Amino acid sequence: MLAIPVLALEVLCRTGVVDPMTIIPPSDMLASMLAQIASGDITDSMEQTFSTIAAAFALAVAGGTLIGAAVHAQPRLRRAIDPLLASYYSVPTFIFYPLLVALLGLGMAPLVMIGVLSAAPAVVISTLAGLDGVPPVLLRVARIQRLGRARTLWLIVLPAAMPRLFSGFKLALSYSLIGVIAGEFILSGSGLGYAISFAYQSFDNRAMYGLMLFVLLVAVLANGILYTWEGHLARRRVRG
Amino acid sequence: MSDITAQPALPPPQARPGTRSLDVAVMTIVLLALWQAVGSWTDGIALTPPLGTLAYLADLVRTEMFWGNVAATLGAFALAFVLSAVFGLALGLALGLQRFAADVAEPILAGFYTIPKVTLYPVVLLIFGLGASAKVAFGVMHGLVPVTLMTLGAVRTLPPVLMRAARAMRLTAGQAMWSVLIPACLPDIVNGLRLGFSLSLLGVLIGEMFSSQRGLGFLLVNGLAQHNVKLTTSVVVVIVVAAIAANTLMLRLGNMVRPTAGR
Numbered sequence: 001m002l003a004i005p006v007l008a009l010e011v012l013c014r015t016g017v018v019d020p021m022t023i024i025p026p027s028d029m030l031a032s033m034l035a036q037i038a039s040g041d042i043t044d045s046m047e048q049t050f051s052t053i054a055a056a057f058a059l060a061v062a063g064g065t066l067i068g069a070a071v072h073a074q075p076r077l078r079r080a081i082d083p084l085l086a087s088y089y090s091v092p093t094f095i096f097y098p099l100l101v102a103l104l105g106l107g108m109a110p111l112v113m114i115g116v117l118s119a120a121p122a123v124v125i126s127t128l129a130g131l132d133g134v135p136p137v138l139l140r141v142a143r144i145q146r147l148g149r150a151r152t153l154w155l156i157v158l159p160a161a162m163p164r165l166f167s168g169f170k171l172a173l174s175y176s177l178i179g180v181i182a183g184e185f186i187l188s189g190s191g192l193g194y195a196i197s198f199a200y201q202s203f204d205n206r207a208m209y210g211l212m213l214f215v216l217l218v219a220v221l222a223n224g225i226l227y228t229w230e231g232h233l234a235r236r237r238v239r240g
Numbered sequence: 241m242s243d244i245t246a247q248p249a250l251p252p253p254q255a256r257p258g259t260r261s262l263d264v265a266v267m268t269i270v271l272l273a274l275w276q277a278v279g280s281w282t283d284g285i286a287l288t289p290p291l292g293t294l295a296y297l298a299d300l301v302r303t304e305m306f307w308g309n310v311a312a313t314l315g316a317f318a319l320a321f322v323l324s325a326v327f328g329l330a331l332g333l334a335l336g337l338q339r340f341a342a343d344v345a346e347p348i349l350a351g352f353y354t355i356p357k358v359t360l361y362p363v364v365l366l367i368f369g370l371g372a373s374a375k376v377a378f379g380v381m382h383g384l385v386p387v388t389l390m391t392l393g394a395v396r397t398l399p400p401v402l403m404r405a406a407r408a409m410r411l412t413a414g415q416a417m418w419s420v421l422i423p424a425c426l427p428d429i430v431n432g433l434r435l436g437f438s439l440s441l442l443g444v445l446i447g448e449m450f451s452s453q454r455g456l457g458f459l460l461v462n463g464l465a466q467h468n469v470k471l472t473t474s475v476v477v478v479i480v481v482a483a484i485a486a487n488t489l490m491l492r493l494g495n496m497v498r499p500t501a502g503r
Contacts, residue, residue, distance in 0.1 A: 002348065022366045080263045084271075090434070090487030091480050092442035094449075095457075098464040098472050103278070103286035174354035182358040186449050187461065193359065197450070200362035212359050219355045 024209050032210030033217075042195060042211070049184065049191040052108055056115025056176040061169055063116065064123025071124070072131045085128075088121045097183050111183045111191070118179035119172035126168025130161030166233060170226045177219055288473040296470040297477065310478075312454040313444060316372050320379025320440040325433055328384050332391025332432075333417070342392055349392075353385045357443075361450055375447035375455070383440025390432025394425035430494040437490065438483060445479070 006026050012018045013025035024032075036042050071078045096117060100110035134157055142152040158165075184193025192215055199208035272290050279289030288296065300306045335342045361378055368374040402424055406416040422429070448457025456475050463471030 023363065079260075080267050080270075083260075083264050084267055086491075087484045087487050090438045091483045092438065092445055094442060095445060095460055095476050095479050098449075098460050099287055099469075099476060102464055102469050102472065103282065178354075178356040178358070181356040182446060185358045185361070186446070187464070193356075196359055196362065200365070205366075208362055212363070215359045216355050220351055223351065223354045 021205065024205055028206065029209040029213045032206045033213045034210075036207065036210050037214070042192070042214075045190060045192045045195045048108075049180065049193065052111045052184075052191065053115060053177050053180045055108075056112045056119060056180055057173055059112065060116045060119035060123055060172045060176055064120040064168070064172065065127050065165070067120070068124040068127025069131065072128055078128070085121060085125055093118050094179065094182055097186065101187055106187070106189060111180050111188065114183045115176035115179040119176040122171040122175055123165075123168045126164050126171070127161070130164030130168075131157070133164055134160040163230075163234060166226075166230050170223070170230060173226060174219070174223055177222065181215060284469070286469060288470045293470065293473045293477055297474045300471070300474055306459075309455050309459050312372070313448065313456040316375040316447075316455070317379060317441055317444045320376045320383060320444055321437055323376070323380045324383030324387055324436045324440050327380075328387025328432065328436060329391055329429065331384075332388045332429075333395060333421070335388070336392040336395025342396060346389070346392065349385050349389055353389065357381055358446060358450075361447060364447075365451065370451060375444050375452065378447040379440040379443035382443030383436040386435035386439055387429075387432045390428050390435065391425065394428035394432075395421065398424055426497045427494055430490065430497055434487060434490040434494065437486060441483065 009018070009023065010025050010027060013020065013023060071081060094114065097110065097114045100113050104110045104113065138156050138160055139152070142156045147155065181191075181193040184191035185197050186193075188194045192211060196208055196211045196215070199205075199211060275287070276289050279287045279292070284292060335345050357378075360381070361374075364377050364381070365374050368377050398421070402420055403416070406420045411419070444455075445457040445460075448455035449461050452458045456479060459475045460472050463469065463473075463475065
C-alpha cells in the first residue's frame with residue numbers, strides 16, 4: 001500500500017515537479033543508503049548510535065521493571081508517585097536534554113540518560129498494570145502448592161504479567177530510539193542523528209536522505225520484530 | 241493502536257480524596273529536594289537550584305525578550321494543535337467509518353507514531369523553509385497521528401447498536417454524526433486531544449531547538465550555548481509547569497464528558 005505514494009514521489013521527482021533541492025527520488029535515497037553502508041563511512045556512527053540505544057533500552061527495561069515491582073509492593077509509595085506517572089508523558093521529556101548535557105557533558109552519557117528518561121516510565125506503568133492484572137486465583141494456587149517467593153515470581157507472576165510487560169518493552173524501545181536519535185540530532189558530535197543534521201547543514205541532500213531512510217528502516221524493522229513477537233506471545237497464551 | 245492505549249492515566253488504587261492532595265504535596269517536596277540536591281552537588285553549574293531559579297525567573301518575566309519568545313512558541317503551538325485536532329478528528333471519523341480504509345491506514349499510522357520523526361525535520365525545513373511554518377508543520381506531524389488513531393479506534397469500537405438506533409430513527413448522516421457518533425466517542429476523543437496536545441508541543445519545541453532564532457526551544461539551547469544554565473533551567477520549569485497544568489485541565493475535561501457519553 002505504501003508503494004503508491006513512493007511511486008508517485010519517484011515520478012514527481014523524475015519529471016522535475018519536485019525540486020531535487022527539496023526531495024530526491026526514492027530510488028536515489030535507496031542507492032545513497034546502500035552506498036554509505038557499503039563504503040563503511042557510517043559504520044562508526046551506527047555502532048555509536050545502536051550501542052547508545054541498546055544501553056538506554058536495557059537500563060530502562062531493567063530499572064523500570066524493578067521500580068515498578070518495588071512500587072507495586074508499597075501501596076503508600078504507589079499513591080504518592082501515581083500523579084507523577086499520570087502526568088509524566090504530558091511533559092515533553094526532551095526539554096531536559098540541554099540540562100543533561102550541562103550536567104554530564106557532551107557525549108554518550110546524556111544520550112543514554114535522555115533515552116532512559118523517555119522510556120523507563122512506560123516500563124514502570126506497564127509493570128504496575130501487569131502486576132495488577134495477575135489473577136488472585138493464580139496466587140492462591142501458588143500458595144496451595146507451597147511455592148517459595150522466587151518460584152512464585154518465576155512460574156506464576158511473570159508469565160501472567162508478561163503480555164502487559166511486553167507492551168511496555170515495546171514502547172520503551174521506540175521511546176529510547178526516539179530520545180537518543182533526537183538528542184544526537186539536536187546537540188552532539190557523533191552518531192546517526194548527528195550525521196543527518198551535519199548532512200543537512202552542509203547541503204548534502206543525497207547523503208541526508210540516504211541516512212534518513214536507513215534510520216527509519218531500522219526503526220520500523222525493530223518495532224516490527226517486537227510487534228510480531230508480541231503477537232506470537234499472545235497466540236501462545238491463548239493456546240495455553 | 242496498542243502503542244497509544246497502553247499509556248492510560250493509572251486509576252489511583254483506592255485513593256481517598258483527602259490523601260490525594262497530600263500525596264501530590266509529598267511528591268512535589270521530594271522532587272524539589274532532589275532538584276536542590278543535584279543543584280548544590282554541581283554548585284549550580286549544571287542545574288540551578290529551585291530558589292535561584294525562582295529568583296532568576298522573577299527577573300526573566302519582566303523582560304520583553306522572554307515574552308517575545310513565549311509568544312513565538314505559543315503562536316506556533318496553538319496553530320499546530322488546532323490543525324492536528326481538526327484534521328485528526330476529520331480523518332479519524334472518516335477512516336473509522338470505512339472498514340477497509342481503517343484496516344489499511346491504522347498500521348501505517350501506528351508505524352509512523354513509533355518512528356523517530358526528528359530525522360524528518362530537515363525535510364520539513366526544505367519544504368517550508370526556515371521560519372514559523374516549519375515549526376507548525378513539525379508540530380502537526382507529531383500531533384495529528386495520536387488524535388487520528390484515538391478517534392479511529394473510538395469509532396471502530398462503537399457499540400453497533402448505537403448506529404442501528406440512529407438508522408432506525410432515520411437520522412441523516414450529519415445528525416447521526418453530531419448526536420450519536422461524536423458524543424459516544426467523546427471520552428476517547430478528549431484523550432486523543434490530550435496526547436495530541438503534548439506531542440504537538442514537543443514537535444514545536446524540537447523544531448525550535450534545532451534551528452530557530454525565536455521561541456522557548458531556542459532559549460533552552462541558547463542558554464546552554466552561552467553557559468547560562470539559569471536560563472535553561474528557568475525555561476524548563478516554565479514548560480513543565482505549563483504542560484502539567486494543561487494536562488490536568490484536559491484530564492478533568494475528559495472525566496466531565498465521560499458519564500453522559502458512556503451510556
